[in-house]
Each structure stands twice: as structure tokens, then as C-alpha cells.
Amino acid sequence: MWDVEFTRLLIPALLTGLWVTVQATVLGYALALVLGLAVAMVRRVKVVGGIVFVVTEFIRTTPVLVQLVFIFSLSALSDVSPLTIGIVVLGVHYSTYTAEVYRSGIEGVAKGQWEACRALSLPSHRVWGAVVLPQAIRKVIPALGNYLIAMFKDTPLLFAISVPEMLSVANDLGGQYFRSFEAYTLVGAAFLLVAVPSAVVIRRLERRYAAV
Amino acid sequence: MDFVINALPLYWEGALLTIRLTLFGAVLAFVLAVVVGTLGTVRNRTARAVAMVYTEVFRGVAALVLLYWFGYSFVEITGFRLTTEFAAILALGLNIGAYGAEVVRSSINAVPRAQTEAAVALNMTWWRRTRLVVFPQAWAQMLPTFGNLVIELMKATAIVSILGLTDLTKVANDFRASAVADTFTVYAVALVGYFLFAQVLIVLVRLLERRANRKLGRPTDDSLLGLLRPPSIGTTTGGAR
Amino acid sequence: MEPGNEPLIKFDSVVKRFGDNVVLDGLDLDVNAGERVTLIGPSGSGKTTILRLLMTLEHVNGGTIWVGGRPFSHMYRGDKLVPASEKYLREHRKTIGMVFQQFNLFPNMTVRKNVTEGPVHSLGVPKEEASERAVELLEMVGLADKIDAHPTQLSGGQQQRVAIARALAMRPEILLLDEVTSALDPELVAGVLDVLREIARETDITMLCVTHEMAFARDVSDRVFMFDAGRIAESGPPEQIFGDPHEDRTKSFLKAVLEHD
Numbered sequence: 233m234w235d236v237e238f239t240r241l242l243i244p245a246l247l248t249g250l251w252v253t254v255q256a257t258v259l260g261y262a263l264a265l266v267l268g269l270a271v272a273m274v275r276r277v278k279v280v281g282g283i284v285f286v287v288t289e290f291i292r293t294t295p296v297l298v299q300l301v302f303i304f305s306l307s308a309l310s311d312v313s314p315l316t317i318g319i320v321v322l323g324v325h326y327s328t329y330t331a332e333v334y335r336s337g338i339e340g341v342a343k344g345q346w347e348a349c350r351a352l353s354l355p356s357h358r359v360w361g362a363v364v365l366p367q368a369i370r371k372v373i374p375a376l377g378n379y380l381i382a383m384f385k386d387t388p389l390l391f392a393i394s395v396p397e398m399l400s401v402a403n404d405l406g407g408q409y410f411r412s413f414e415a416y417t418l419v420g421a422a423f424l425l426v427a428v429p430s431a432v433v434i435r436r437l438e439r440r441y442a443a444v
Numbered sequence: 445m446d447f448v449i450n451a452l453p454l455y456w457e458g459a460l461l462t463i464r465l466t467l468f469g470a471v472l473a474f475v476l477a478v479v480v481g482t483l484g485t486v487r488n489r490t491a492r493a494v495a496m497v498y499t500e501v502f503r504g505v506a507a508l509v510l511l512y513w514f515g516y517s518f519v520e521i522t523g524f525r526l527t528t529e530f531a532a533i534l535a536l537g538l539n540i541g542a543y544g545a546e547v548v549r550s551s552i553n554a555v556p557r558a559q560t561e562a563a564v565a566l567n568m569t570w571w572r573r574t575r576l577v578v579f580p581q582a583w584a585q586m587l588p589t590f591g592n593l594v595i596e597l598m599k600a601t602a603i604v605s606i607l608g609l610t611d612l613t614k615v616a617n618d619f620r621a622s623a624v625a626d627t628f629t630v631y632a633v634a635l636v637g638y639f640l641f642a643q644v645l646i647v648l649v650r651l652l653e654r655r656a657n658r659k660l661g662r663p664t665d666d667s668l669l670g671l672l673r674p675p676s677i678g679t680t681t682g683g684a685r
Numbered sequence: 686m687e688p689g690n691e692p693l694i695k696f697d698s699v700v701k702r703f704g705d706n707v708v709l710d711g712l713d714l715d716v717n718a719g720e721r722v723t724l725i726g727p728s729g730s731g732k733t734t735i736l737r738l739l740m741t742l743e744h745v746n747g748g749t750i751w752v753g754g755r756p757f758s759h760m761y762r763g764d765k766l767v768p769a770s771e772k773y774l775r776e777h778r779k780t781i782g783m784v785f786q787q788f789n790l791f792p793n794m795t796v797r798k799n800v801t802e803g804p805v806h807s808l809g810v811p812k813e814e815a816s817e818r819a820v821e822l823l824e825m826v827g828l829a830d831k832i833d834a835h836p837t838q839l840s841g842g843q844q845q846r847v848a849i850a851r852a853l854a855m856r857p858e859i860l861l862l863d864e865v866t867s868a869l870d871p872e873l874v875a876g877v878l879d880v881l882r883e884i885a886r887e888t889d890i891t892m893l894c895v896t897h898e899m900a901f902a903r904d905v906s907d908r909v910f911m912f913d914a915g916r917i918a919e920s921g922p923p924e925q926i927f928g929d930p931h932e933d934r935t936k937s938f939l940k941a942v943l944e945h946d
């Protein structure tokens with residue numbers, strides 16, 4: 233029932249797809265981490281913060297798939313690669329999640345910490361950089377880690393804008409050989425192979441940081 | 445603008461499929477979440493292992509991959525072809541249900557043990573304890589996260605467009621392909637549609653939350669604006685509390 | 686065995702460990718039907734564990750608990766005693782009620798539901814009957830007007846009086862009181878103790894109290910057990926324990942507690 237010959241052919245091809253997936257995840261996540269922090273900090277500013285909030289809510293409550301094809305279509309005439317578009321759209325989409333995580337971390341910092349900063353007249357870069365963020369981020373590391381896994385699991389959507397990630401490779405080969413069972417099952421297995429151990433790591437992180 | 449007005453009926457047709465998938469997917473996910481989540485809290489090891497395997501597998505695999513598997517691979521091994529819509533409901537329900545199961549499990553575990561003890565002191569059976577004492581209290585805690593999950597589910601329904609079903613996304617794709625309007629407008633309308641749908645879902649979940657908190661005698665924010673406040677995203681996964 | 690001569694509750698060399706920590710070390714303890722017994726002693730001496738074992742919230746690691754002449758922590762399989770099954774426990778713990786230090790009312794139910802839940806669903810009492818009884822009991826604890834309130838709307842003292850009504854609604858033969866006033870603000874303690882005095886006066890329920898209220902212990906109990914490190918250091922009628930303690934351990938404990946008051 234399981235076609236071993238076909239599997240031999242599939243695995244190296246899927247690995248090249250996995251490499252694309254990893255690139256998209258790592259770069260997109262880096263963008264989400266930085267942009268999310270910026271959003272979380274800007275949101276504390278009065279009017280601008282309100283506008284930023286509405287925009288992030290809009291991005292967060294609409295499908296990333298539509299955002300992908302939208303931006304992909306808009307830039308159809310430019311020579312930006314689909315992978316780059318994928319990285320940017322995923323990164324921006326997930327920055328709306330990481331922003332919420334940072335925000336809850338920042339709000340979790342005791343009021344007395346801010347007051348102590350005021351009492352010492354610390355400049356704001358020290359308030360954020362030396363007092364608030366180190367405490368806030370430590371607490372939210374596991375939650376941020378979750379979004380790394382979530383993002384990894386969203387990369388098959390890049391298939392829709394013709395990025396040659398794993399699912400698209402499986403789709404091509406499956407169509408060529410009229411065998412989709414092995415192809416898609418292996419893709420699923422590959423996801424499990426990455427997702428399950430990373431979930432274990434996150435749980436460790438939670439135990440380590442949640443206690444603080 | 446003319447385009448938008450003329451195209452609205454077609455968008456609405458697509459939106460109906462999006463709504464249907466969200467609804468059925470949510471029902472399946474909810475049932476799975478409650479059953480598997482509760483299994484995860486019992487003393488029996490086998491039951492807990494089954495619950496764990498389910499959550500890890502269906503959380504671990506992307507919904508789109510599941511959809512391809514149910515849509516294309518399933519027929520090859522069983523000879524039984526699922527309609528794409530049914531495959532989508534299965535894929536989405538199983539996927540979101542796995543996340544939901546974690547929420548149910550951790551919420552049940554978060555109900556103080558003393559509550560169970562008081563129920564034992566009244567000689568209540570496991571079933572009654574769970575149904576009448578533990579679950580109603582866990583329910584209030586689950587709801588905000590369920591609110592987030594149903595929005596994730598709604599967003600994930602867009603993947604059916606890749607397999608050719610005419611949902612809100614596919615309608616926009618088709619308009620763009622036929623070049624009847626500019627790309628920006630075509631997708632902006634679809635995105636606004638999703639956004640509005642999400643707001644409706646947020647309000648519905650908020651109303652449920654208020655009811656649940658009232659039942660627990662907790663103060664509720666009864667302002668109209670409070671209804672639109674999006675649920676905050678949890679900072680921990682289930683489990684660690 | 687005549688039921689009259691047999692103690693109602695009998696701990697027979699009971700051992701209870703939490704991990705490496707031995708809380709009860711071969712404890713023997715008898716309580717007769719209708720007796721009011723108070724357990725005093727420093728915290729961590731195993732008093733609360735005795736109540737929790739009787740309520741089946743914990744299970745023994747050694748020895749046997751007997752209630753009403755029948756095994757309670759265990760059951761017979763043939764001639765052999767084996768740890769009791771959940772089914773067996775459900776049949777036998779019906780006769781025992783418990784009031785907790787932290788009240789543990791169900792926040793998702795009104796006061797009425799809290800009080801009727803046990804009788805209706807574990808004893809099969811008809812709803813109306815249970816509801817009438819709830820009114821009576823709430824009158825007794827002075828909270829009839831709060832019957833449709835939510836627990837969160839009540840003060841700690843009121844919650845604890847509801848919890849007492851809830852335990853009595855099960856018509857227990859044995860009532861376990863686990864430091865029921867320890868979580869209360871000082872001005873609310875008297876109201877709860879008055880209710881308990883009334884129960885002691887009006888009923889013949891067997892009562893086991895863990896308490897730090899020495900005056901209350903002296904008033905209501907027939908016998909006082911002084912606990913120390915999982916063993917009974919001394920036991921006797923309250924006049925003797927409080928008036929003329931024999932053991933040094935009891936003397937120093939009482940001195941510390943009474944000076945504090």
C-alpha cells in the first residue's frame with residue numbers, strides 16, 4: 233500500500249521544500265518580533281496608539297491567506313520574489329499577535345517599577361531598556377515561542393503564491409505520479425516531527441519562566 | 445464604487461460558504477474540545493494518552509495540509525471520496541478542536557480542587573461533579589480563548605479557496621482574474637467582509653462571557669463598547685498554570 | 686457485635702504519608718455515636734488529615750478506618766479487606782458531612798441550589814422537599830433572606846453559615862468541622878460559633894471539630910484530643926484538658942494559644 237520507491241523520490245524533494253519553509257519562518261518571525269515590540273510600545277501613545285490598534289485588529293481578524301494573495305497581486309509587476317512577499321506578510325500578520333503578547337507582559341510589570349523609575353528620574357530609554365522590557369519579555373518568552381510554532385504551521389499557505397515550500401512540492405510530485413497519499417502524509421509527518429518537539433520545548437520554557 | 449455595489453451579491457454568496465464552514469467547523473471543534481479536553485483530566489492513563497495523541501497530532505499539522513490529506517489522500521487509501529466542503533469541515537474542526545481541547549483541559553484543572561472536594565463531601569458522582577460544579581466554573585475561563593479560536597477558525601476557512609470552493613476569498617480571486625476592477629478594491633471588499641464577520645463573532649462571545657460571569661456572581665462590564673473589545677490573547681499555552 | 690457498644694468511628698493503626706512526610710503514624714482513635722470531639726494541637730500535627738480521611742478526600746497508607754462497625758477505608762472481598770472502591774465509598778460516605786475552612790460554596794449556584802444540590806442529586810430527595818428543608822436550615826443559620834443570593838454577594842461569615850446549612854441538608858450522622866472560623870474576620874466568628882453551639886444543643890449528630898477556638902472547644906465538646914506530630918499526646922474531658930493537663934506538650938501548647946488570645 234505504501235509506495236517505497238515513490239517515497240525515496242519524495243524525501244529529498246520535500247527537504248528542499250522544508251528549507252524554504254524554514255527560511256520563511258525564521259525571517260518572518262524575526263520581523264514579527266521586532267515589529268510587534270514597536271507596535272506594543274506605540275500603542276501606549278494616545279491618539280496614534282488608537283489608530284495603530286484599529287489597524288492591527290484589522291490585520292489580526294482577517295485571513296493571512298487573503299493578505300498574501302492581495303499583496304502578491306498588487307506587486308505582480310514588480311520583481312520582488314514571492315518568498316520575500318511571503319516573509320513580509322507573515323511577519324506583519326504575526327506582529328499583531330506578538331504585539332498583544334508584549335503588551336500583556338508590559339502590563340504585568342508592577343506599577344511600583346514605573347514609579348521607582350520616576351523617582352530616580354531615569355531617562356525613558358533606561359526605563360524601557362533596563363527596567364520594563366527585561367521583566368516583561370522574560371515572562372512572555374513561552375507565549376512568543378508559541379507563535380513561532382504557529383507561524384511555521386502557516387507556511388503552507390505560501391503555496392498559494394507559488395512559493396516552493398513543502399506542500400507545493402508534494403502537490404507537484406503527487407500530481408506527476410498520481411500518488412498523493414504518500415506525498416501529503418509525509419508532509420503531515422514532517423510537520424509533526426518539528427511541531428511536537430518544539431511544543432515540548434515551549435512547555436519546558438513555561439515551567440522555567442512562569443514560576444517567576 | 446459601482447463595482448462594489450454590483451458585486452456585493454456575489455461576495456455575499458461567497459460569504460455564505462465562509463459562514464457555513466465557520467459554523468459547522470466550530471460545532472465539530474467544540475464537541476471534540478469538550479470530549480477530548482475532559483478526557484485529559486481523568487485519572488485513567490489510557491484515556492489521557494488518547495487525548496494527548498489527538499491534541500499533539502492535530503495541533504501539530506497545518507490545517508491546509510490536513511485539508512489536502514482529507515481531500516486527496518483519503519480517497520486513495522479508503523476508496524471513499526469526501527466532498528471538499530466536508531473535508532474542509534473535518535480538517536478545520538479537528539485542527540481547532542485540538543487547540544480547544546487544551547483550553548478545556550487547562551480550564552478544568554484551574555478550578556480549585558476544594559470545589560471538587562466540597563462536591564465529594566455532598567457525595568456527588570464524577571459525572572455530576574464535572575457537569576454541575578467543575579464545568580460551569582471552567583466555562584467562564586474557557587470562553588475568552590474560545591473567542592480567539594473561533595476567529596482563527598473563521599480566518600482558516602479561506603484555505604478552501606485554494607481547492608476551488610467559492611468562498612469569500614475565491615470570489616475576490618475570481619474578480620481579480622477577470623480584471624473587472626482593480627486588485628486593491630477587489631481584495632479590500634473581501635477583507636472588510638472578514639473583518640465584519642470577526643466583529644460579529646467577538647460580540648457573540650462577549651455576550652456568552654457576560655452570561656457565564658453573571659452566573660458565577662462576578663461583576664460584568666455591561667457597556668456597549670465593552671462588547672467590541674477583542675478578547676486578549678493568552679500569554680501562556682494551556683497546561684502551565 | 687452490638688451497635689450500641691461499638692464506637693461509631695474507629696481508626697485502627699492508621700498511617701498516612703504525603704511523600705516522605707509521615708502525618709499519621711499508626712493512629713488509634715475511637716469516637717462514640719453522638720459524641721462531640723475536638724481535635725487541638727499545633728498545625729501540621731495531623732488533625733485536619735483525620736477529617737479529610739473520614740471524608741474520603743484522602744486515602745490511608747496503612748491501617749483501617751471503621752464507621753458504624755463496618756470497614757470504611759476498606760471493604761470486604763470475600764474475607765479479605767481491600768481498599769474501598771469509589772462505588773463503595775459513595776454508598777458509605779452519605780452519612781458524613783463536612784464544613785471547610787474556606788467554605789467552598791459553589792460560585793455558579795445560588796444559595797438555595799448550594800443547599801439542595803446534595804439532597805436532591807445524591808440522596809434523591811424530591812426538589813420541593815429539599816427546598817423546604819433548605820428554608821428551614823437557612824432560617825436556623827439566620828440567612829433565610831439570602832436564599833436566592835449568589836455566594837459572592839455574601840460575607841465570609843454568611844458564606845460559612847450557608848456551608849453549615851449545606852452540610853446539614855445531607856442529614857449527616859457525622860459532621861466534620863475543619864477550622865471553620867479560621868478564614869473569617871474576627872467580628873464574624875461569633876455568629877458562626879453560635880450556630881454550631883445550637884446544632885450541638887439541638888441535635889445528636891456526632892461532631893468532630895478541628896479548631897483553635899479554645900472557649901468553643903471547652904463549651905461543646907465531650908472529649909478533647911491533643912495532637913502532636915501525628916499522635917495523640919493526651920485526651921480527656923475538656924475540664925481536665927483545659928483545667929488540669931497532664932502532659933507537658935499540652936501545657937505548653939495551651940499556654941501559647943491562650944496567651945495569644
